[in-house]
Amino acid sequence: MARHIEAWMDGVALSSLGPYLIQGVQEDPAEVDAMATPRLGMDGQWPGVQRRTALRVVILVAIRELYDLGRRSMLAETLAGWARGSILQLSNHPERRLRVRCTGWPSVGAARSYTEELRVELTAWTPPYWEDQQPARLTLTGDQAEGSIRLPGTARAPIAVTVTPTSALTDFAVTVGGQTIALEELAVPAGEQLLLTRDEEDNLQITSGGVSLMRRRTPASADDLYCEPGSVAVSFGANVNCDVLFEARGRWI
Numbered sequence: 001m002a003r004h005i006e007a008w009m010d011g012v013a014l015s016s017l018g019p020y021l022i023q024g025v026q027e028d029p030a031e032v033d034a035m036a037t038p039r040l041g042m043d044g045q046w047p048g049v050q051r052r053t054a055l056r057v058v059i060l061v062a063i064r065e066l067y068d069l070g071r072r073s074m075l076a077e078t079l080a081g082w083a084r085g086s087i088l089q090l091s092n093h094p095e096r097r098l099r100v101r102c103t104g105w106p107s108v109g110a111a112r113s114y115t116e117e118l119r120v121e122l123t124a125w126t127p128p129y130w131e132d133q134q135p136a137r138l139t140l141t142g143d144q145a146e147g148s149i150r151l152p153g154t155a156r157a158p159i160a161v162t163v164t165p166t167s168a169l170t171d172f173a174v175t176v177g178g179q180t181i182a183l184e185e186l187a188v189p190a191g192e193q194l195l196l197t198r199d200e201e202d203n204l205q206i207t208s209g210g211v212s213l214m215r216r217r218t219p220a221s222a223d224d225l226y227c228e229p230g231s232v233a234v235s236f237g238a239n240v241n242c243d244v245l246f247e248a249r250g251r252w253i
Contacts, residue, residue, distance in 0.1 A: 005092055007059060009085035017082060018075050019064035023117055025090060026058040030128055030253075052155075055128040057088065057098065059120040061106065076118060079106045083120050086200075089133070096130045096252065098122075126202040129155050129251035138234065138246045145244070146235035153229045153250030158204070161225070162245040163194040165238065174236045174244070179222035181206075186216055196225065 005022045007014045014020050031054040038045055063075050083102040090098075104121025131153070138149040151157060159176045163169070167190045173182035174196065181196065183206070188194050194208045204224050206213045229250065236244050 005090060007091075008089040009082050010087050011089075012082065012085070014061070014079075014082060017078055020075070020079065021062045021064055023060040023062050025060070025092065028056045028058075030055045052128050053125070055098070055124040055130075056103075057090075057100070057122045057124075058104070059122070060117045061120060062117050076106055079118060079120065083122065088122055093130055095133050097133045098124050098130050099126065100124050126200075127157075127251060129153075129157075129253070131157070131252070132250040135160070135247040135249040137248075140234070140236065140244045140246070141241070143239070143241050144235070144237040146233070148231050148233050149246050149248050151227055151229050151232050151248040151250060154253045155251040156226050156228055157249060157251040158198060158202075159225050159227055159232065159234070160198065160247040160249075161196040161236075162247070163188075163196075163236075163238070164191065164243045164245075165194070166190055166241045169194060169238060169240055169242065171239045172236065172242070173238075174225075174234070176225040176234050176246070177227035177232045179225055179227075181221045181225065182218040183213060183216045183221075184218055186213065 005025055007022060014022065030052050033051040033053055061079060063072050065072050065075060083106065086099060086101070088098045088100045089096070100122040102120065103123040104119060106118035106120050136150055136152060138147055140147055149159070151159065161174050163172060165188055169188040170186050171184055172186065172194060173180060186194070188208045192209055194213070196204065196206050199205045206217070232248065234246050236242070
């Protein structure tokens with residue numbers, strides 16, 4: 001069985017950029033903040049909220065250039081440029097991706113040592129999970145409908161919603177796993193999409209035509225549309241017929 005590891009950043013394979021060889025990949029256990037409270041007059045503590053805060057991946061790279069020190073330096077700079085990307089894929093995590101930032105830059109170190117490995121440290125904060133590259137999808141149609149979508153993975157994750165109305169949309173409500181977000185006084189024209197998606201920091205955003213509609217939420221609306229893995233009940237209601245696409249991208253502990 002092949003043990004070679006390939007890495008892609010924003011879809012670009014590291015091996016396509018030069019004579020690089022990945023010597024190893026180290027994935028540390030995820031950083032977790034765990035809160036607990038004392039049991040009054042008793043041993044032990046009451047378990048509290050656990051928050052996964054970061055996931056770190058280190059890639060060890062050898063440059064297969066033995067003699068040209070100038071080219072070795074240039075290849076180290078190219079590797080650093082590659083590490084500035086944001087979406088990491090590894091062949092040992094097929095069909096999954098990790099949103100990262102470089103927190104440890106590669107450098108040549110001992111310039112004459114052709115055996116020295118370059119270390120690239122990448123950290124995922126938002127979200128600190130490997131997630132499916134392709135989401136599960138479900139489309140419902142009408143002015144109201146219900147169904148279920150299977151959320152893959154082993155961790156809680158959000159579900160995104162894309163609404164395409166057939167005529168002017170003024171009111172829309174969506175329920176995902178018992179959480180409802182209702183929007184009022186909209187002005188979304190026919191064919192323009194209403195999006196309940198995530199920004200780069202994994203926060204909910206509600207937009208249409210590039211304009212935020214967060215202020216159109218009713219006071220009783222849920223803060224977000226996060227669900228546990230498994231079969232998730234979904235439904236919607238609107239003042240007009242719509243095509244409503246639900247997308248669930250699994251996250252993995």
